[in-house]
Amino acid sequence: MKGSVDFASLTQAIPLDSIEIKGLMTADLTLDGDYNMVEQERYEDLQANGLMTLKGFEFRSPDFPTGILISEADLAFTPRYMELKTFMSRVGESDFSLKGRLENYLAYALQDGTLKGTLQHVSKYINSNELMAMSGEEEVVAEEESEPMGKVLVPANLDFVVSTQIDQLLYDQLTLNNINGQLIVKDARILMQALRTNLLDGNMVMNGEYNTQDTLKPFVDFDLAINTVDLNQAAQSFTMVESMMPIAKHANGRVSSKLKFSSLIGDDFSPVLSTFNGGGQLSSNEIEISGAKVQTALVSMLKDEKYGVARARDFLVNFSIDSGNVHVEPFDVNVFGKKANISGSQSLDQTMDFLIKMPVSRSEISSVAGLLGGSLPAGEDILIGVNITGPVSDPKLSLSTEELSNVVKEEVRKEAEKLGDEVIKEAEKKLDELLEDEETKEKLEEAGKKLRDLFR
Numbered sequence: 001m002k003g004s005v006d007f008a009s010l011t012q013a014i015p016l017d018s019i020e021i022k023g024l025m026t027a028d029l030t031l032d033g034d035y036n037m038v039e040q041e042r043y044e045d046l047q048a049n050g051l052m053t054l055k056g057f058e059f060r061s062p063d064f065p066t067g068i069l070i071s072e073a074d075l076a077f078t079p080r081y082m083e084l085k086t087f088m089s090r091v092g093e094s095d096f097s098l099k100g101r102l103e104n105y106l107a108y109a110l111q112d113g114t115l116k117g118t119l120q121h122v123s124k125y126i127n128s129n130e131l132m133a134m135s136g137e138e139e140v141v142a143e144e145e146s147e148p149m150g151k152v153l154v155p156a157n158l159d160f161v162v163s164t165q166i167d168q169l170l171y172d173q174l175t176l177n178n179i180n181g182q183l184i185v186k187d188a189r190i191l192m193q194a195l196r197t198n199l200l201d202g203n204m205v206m207n208g209e210y211n212t213q214d215t216l217k218p219f220v221d222f223d224l225a226i227n228t229v230d231l232n233q234a235a236q237s238f239t240m241v242e243s244m245m246p247i248a249k250h251a252n253g254r255v256s257s258k259l260k261f262s263s264l265i266g267d268d269f270s271p272v273l274s275t276f277n278g279g280g281q282l283s284s285n286e287i288e289i290s291g292a293k294v295q296t297a298l299v300s301m302l303k304d305e306k307y308g309v310a311r312a313r314d315f316l317v318n319f320s321i322d323s324g325n326v327h328v329e330p331f332d333v334n335v336f337g338k339k340a341n342i343s344g345s346q347s348l349d350q351t352m353d354f355l356i357k358m359p360v361s362r363s364e365i366s367s368v369a370g371l372l373g374g375s376l377p378a379g380e381d382i383l384i385g386v387n388i389t390g391p392v393s394d395p396k397l398s399l400s401t402e403e404l405s406n407v408v409k410e411e412v413r414k415e416a417e418k419l420g421d422e423v424i425k426e427a428e429k430k431l432d433e434l435l436e437d438e439e440t441k442e443k444l445e446e447a448g449k450k451l452r453d454l455f456r
Contacts, residue, residue, distance in 0.1 A: 001029045001050075004024060004025065004026040004027070005024070005025045006023075006024055007022050007023045007024070008021070008023075018061065019061045020058065020060040022057070023056045023058060023070070024056060024057075025052065025053070025057075026052070026053050028050050028051050028052075029048070029052055030047065031046070032047040038110050038111060048077045048079050048106065049077055050077050051074070052074075053074050054073040055073075056071065057069065057070040057071075066091060068090075068091050069089060069091075070088070071088045071090070073087045073088070073089075074086040074087075081103045082101070082102045084101070084102060086099060092131065094123065094130065094131060095123055095124055095125060096123055098121055098122075099119070099120050100119035100120055101118055103115075104116050112157060114157045114159050115158055115160075117159075117161075118162075119160055119161070121162050121164045121166075122164075122165045122166075123164075123169075124167045125166075125169075126170070127170045128171045128269075129170060129171070129172065132269050152212075154185060154190055154210070156187060156188040159186045160183075160184070161182065161183075162185060163180075164181060166178075166180075169197075175199070176198070177199065178198045179195065180195075180196055180197075181194050181195030181206075182195070188212045188213045189210065189212070189213065190210045191209045192207060199229065200230045201228075201229065201233065202227050202228040202256075203226075203228075203229075204227070206222060206223070206225075207223045208220065208221050208223055208224075210265075217264055218264070219262060220262065220263055220271065221261075223259075223260045224258070224260075226256060226257045226258075228255075228256055229256075231253055232253075234255075253284055253285075253287030253288055254287075255282055255283065256282075256284070257280060257282045257283070258280045259278060260278045261278025261321065262275075262277055262278060263275050263277070273324040276321055277321055278321045279318075279319060280319065281317065281319075283316045283317070286313045288311045289311075313333070313334040314333070315334075323348065324347075325346070326345060327344075328342065328345065328346075329343060338358060339359070340356055341358075342354065343355055346392075349391070350392045350393070351391050352389060352392060355386070355387055356388065357383055357384070357385050357386075358386065386398070
């Protein structure tokens with residue numbers, strides 16, 4: 001092959017049904033061999049040499065309205081490999097620049113063999129939301145046995161090692177900057193090794209995989225280390241955070257987290273929360289929370305406006321996630337100027353069941369009408385339990401019956417001990433006074449004499 005093809009001229013020769021195509025391909029390529037070599041997979045005996053270039057290529061169709069633009073591509077062919085010297089393209093808002101070496105390309109092209117290679121990928125901007133929505137606006141009715149629309153599948157006959165550098169990537173409402181690391185594309189999987197990025201004013205290191213070997217049930221399995229990200233931005237930008245921790249929308253502060261999780265991926269390329277499993281840690285030096293409905297309920301129950309703003313300091317939370325249900329192990333945190341202990345769970349439907357053990361002044365407890373049938377005696381703060389139940393949108397707060405009962409019993413015991421001590425001291429005092437009385441002394445001496453006479 002030696003010559004050029006102007007793709008725009010194809011529309012004059014072949015009916016393309018609303019397909020727009022243009023661009024100039026030039027080739028100076030020699031392929032020499034016979035089909036026996038292909039059938040016997042003796043690809044090394046095939047001779048392939050030359051160069052192929054593509055410039056100003058554009059393609060659009062009703063099924064692919066965004067289209068693809070390849071401004072420049074240069075491929076050099078040898079019998080063993082195909083070298084991608086230049087590949088610069090744009091798909092919608094996203095740009096891609098690639099170079100590298102592709103091996104086994106003849107087997108891939110002629111008999112659906114595995115295309116192997118190493119690639120260096122660079123992008124200034126990728127809009128993954130747009131890329132995932134490229135099925136177009138027309139409604140598509142899928143048959144029962146067909147693959148669900150929207151899933152991004154990894155071809156099984158690719159074996160690439162890709163080093164990647166992306167200046168900025170948009171996913172959902174989350175913007176990631178300075179992404180770099182290594183991707184291994186193999187066996188219908190994308191393995192991510194030490195993939196680093198800046199996000200939410202912090203940074204993240206990710207290891208894991210996106211697996212599409214079961215085309216109907218693709219899944220992810222990740223290990224994340226997230227450092228000092230803005231919690232409020234995370235809730236506003238990442239729907240998964242808002243679903244699992246709605247209170248984050250009312251929080252200001254930075255958190256760090258270590259998280260391992262696996263989940264099926266849905267048609268919108270988001271995790272299917274009912275299959276979300278994992279666990280990890282969440283830590284922060286300080287977070288301020290205000291305006292959450294839990295706080296409003298706490299203010300109402302304890303008749304104190306100070307509970308409307310919570311500043312949690314120096315905490316480390318261990319949690320696990322089972323089928324989208326979050327279980328929080330008991331942890332200590334400095335909040336409302338006091339040390340509190342929190343534990344509990346939140347179900348997939350955002351129903352809470354938490355217990356907060358916290359020091360509360362006696363006046364705050366006594367102010368709850370009819371709770372104890374009277375006020376507690378003055379003294380230091382007492383530790384009580386507050387149950388938080390119900391949906392996140394309408395939480396119900398109550399004092400733990402068991403905790404409250406223990407508080408009352410402890411106060412009664414202390415009062416009894418105190419009264420007992422006072423009675424004993426009063427009795428000892430009266431006894432001392434009685435023994436010092438002269439008349440009592442004489443009576444005791446007389447009684448002593450009589451006792452001695454009885455035992456002589």
